[in-house]
Amino acid sequence: MSPATIHGVIAVLGGSGHLGGALARRWARAGHSLVLGSREAAKAAEAAAGLSAECGVAVRGLSNRDAAAAADIVVVTVPYASQERVLEDIRPVVAGKLVVDTTVPLVPPKVMRVQLPVEGSAAVRAQRILGDAVTVVSAFHNVAAHKLALSGPVDCDVLVFGDQKEARERVVALAVAAGLRGLHAGALVNSAAAEALTSILIFINKTYAVDGAGLRITGALGTGA
Amino acid sequence: MSPATIHGVIAVLGGSGHLGGALARRWARAGHSLVLGSREAAKAAEAAAGLSAECGVAVRGLSNRDAAAAADIVVVTVPYASQERVLEDIRPVVAGKLVVDTTVPLVPPKVMRVQLPVEGSAAVRAQRILGDAVTVVSAFHNVAAHKLALSGPVDCDVLVFGDQKEARERVVALAVAAGLRGLHAGALVNSAAAEALTSILIFINKTYAVDGAGLRITGALGTGA
Numbered sequence: 001m002s003p004a005t006i007h008g009v010i011a012v013l014g015g016s017g018h019l020g021g022a023l024a025r026r027w028a029r030a031g032h033s034l035v036l037g038s039r040e041a042a043k044a045a046e047a048a049a050g051l052s053a054e055c056g057v058a059v060r061g062l063s064n065r066d067a068a069a070a071a072d073i074v075v076v077t078v079p080y081a082s083q084e085r086v087l088e089d090i091r092p093v094v095a096g097k098l099v100v101d102t103t104v105p106l107v108p109p110k111v112m113r114v115q116l117p118v119e120g121s122a123a124v125r126a127q128r129i130l131g132d133a134v135t136v137v138s139a140f141h142n143v144a145a146h147k148l149a150l151s152g153p154v155d156c157d158v159l160v161f162g163d164q165k166e167a168r169e170r171v172v173a174l175a176v177a178a179g180l181r182g183l184h185a186g187a188l189v190n191s192a193a194a195e196a197l198t199s200i201l202i203f204i205n206k207t208y209a210v211d212g213a214g215l216r217i218t219g220a221l222g223t224g225a
Numbered sequence: 226m227s228p229a230t231i232h233g234v235i236a237v238l239g240g241s242g243h244l245g246g247a248l249a250r251r252w253a254r255a256g257h258s259l260v261l262g263s264r265e266a267a268k269a270a271e272a273a274a275g276l277s278a279e280c281g282v283a284v285r286g287l288s289n290r291d292a293a294a295a296a297d298i299v300v301v302t303v304p305y306a307s308q309e310r311v312l313e314d315i316r317p318v319v320a321g322k323l324v325v326d327t328t329v330p331l332v333p334p335k336v337m338r339v340q341l342p343v344e345g346s347a348a349v350r351a352q353r354i355l356g357d358a359v360t361v362v363s364a365f366h367n368v369a370a371h372k373l374a375l376s377g378p379v380d381c382d383v384l385v386f387g388d389q390k391e392a393r394e395r396v397v398a399l400a401v402a403a404g405l406r407g408l409h410a411g412a413l414v415n416s417a418a419a420e421a422l423t424s425i426l427i428f429i430n431k432t433y434a435v436d437g438a439g440l441r442i443t444g445a446l447g448t449g450a
Contacts, residue, residue: 114415116345155443159425186428190339193425196418200384201442203411210444217429218380218439 006032006173008072013037013064013086016047018145019102020077026148026178028055035060037067039086069093073170075100076126077140080107083122087129095133100171101126102140104198112203114196123161123191137162137171141194142201143180144212156214159185159194183217231257231398233297238262238289238311241272243370244327245302251373251403253280260285262292264311294318298395300325301351302365305332308347312354320358325396326351327365329423337428339421348386348416362387362396366419367426368405369437381439384410384419408442 010027014020015036028034028051036051038044041063048061060070068074068090074097078086083103090099103122107115119125123138130136139160147154158175160182162168168184175182185194197215204213235252239245240261253259253276261276263269266288273286285295293299293315299322303311308328315324328347332340344350348363355361364385372379383400385407387393393409400407410419422440429438 112411112415114345114411114417116341116417120339120341183429184432185425186337186339190337190421190425190428192339192341193418193421196415196421200410200415200418203415204408204442207409212444214443216441216443217426218441219435219437 006073006170006177009033009035009070010174011035011037011067011071011074012077013067013074013090014077014082015061015067016043017077018149019140020075021047022145022148023075023077023140023178024051024059025055027174028057028059029151030177031057032177035062035067035070037062037064039064039082041066065089065093068097071097073098073100073174075102075174077102080105080122083126084129087126091130091134094130098135098137098167098170099126099130100140100174101136101138103138104141104195106199112199112206114199116192116196120189121192121195123188123195127188135162135164135167136188137167138188138191138194139171139175139182141191141198142215144214147212147214148178154180154214155216156180157217158182159215159217161185161188161191161194163188231298231395231402234258234260234295235399236260236262236292236296236299237302238292238299238315239302239307240286240292241268242302243374244365245300246272247370247373248300248302248365248403249276249284250280252399253282253284254376255402256282257402260287260292260295262287262289264289264307266291290314290318293322296322298323298325298399300327300399302327305330305347308351309354312351316355316359319355323360323362323392323395324351324355325365325399326361326363328363329366329420331424337424337431339424341417341421345414346417346420348413348420352413360387360389360392361413362392363413363416363419364396364400364407366416366423367440369439372437372439373403379405379439380441381405382442383407384440384442386410386413386416386419388413
């Protein structure tokens, strides 16, 4: 499979955070149209101004809801504790759109312990909150934000989950645009695997004194870095 | 961490199956004391005779319960549908022993779909069935049995889950003895990650026409191949 082309504007909600900021920077550098969202529009505007200056592109910063309203693809990179609030906030403006949920259900302080939500995964929870009018795909659970924040290659695959192949393919293209290898990994319920794996990676970081362990699927010839 | 030495006899239950047979062969070749178990002792005896002839070692084949009774470390490699029955069968003879559960909760026909048990993982289910007198560690969820059946290297890490570090360390040593890299991956509840990941690997095998996709943790300097 060759990756789909990315059409339209990408909103990165939580765009002033570590993961959101790093993804936005990589997509901006790759020439994609971006808007950043944050709970406070001022914070998003500040992050967007920095990104615009750094990458020589025009990036706007808005409230999460306004950013989602302005975009075709909405990437949600907020902490687990904020997921429900943010998704309920944007629900009125994302019908018919692709929402990419990156939520990992970490429950502090025991972040090295797998604690999946009652729905089975944060991705399925996202779909339930947003309803059937929204296409939810989940991805980017395992990549270390501080590695993604650098411009070099990241030794980590992106597992992409969703019930529609075409929607997954658009997110595989987003991974490739960020310099990562994206792999189709099956139905949205399968997101539990990648979400749980993040706790294992954190455990391995601590146990083996690793600075950002990642995940590679061997044997697969997927698209991207 | 350097791996623990393996002391005592290893029982491989489901030893006439694909995964059990492949693990047993690798451990036999590495010179470890083995006994094979199967639901039917005759089937185990047949597999053991083949292994003895092939590897030039004396391997016995017994019923699952007799094999477990004769061993210090009990490795359970039976299908999910048989897990409960086999564990209840051996429970009277494994108090104080190390039980290594390899069960992946695949629910045919939808084996590409993550369907974790209500307990959260097959490993936690195993611990509940066996009770607190038994130390359960889970591992070997992701390695393709047909690749393990060959004598060469396998491009897949073994994630090892358990609530006691020392018990995990013994299973890391079992992985190393089988020519694999074993990595401490945290508490037994974390087993959900590796169990779920097997459905993703099966999906990737089909989607990308891969012959046995595997998993590598990047950045980690664990023990083994």
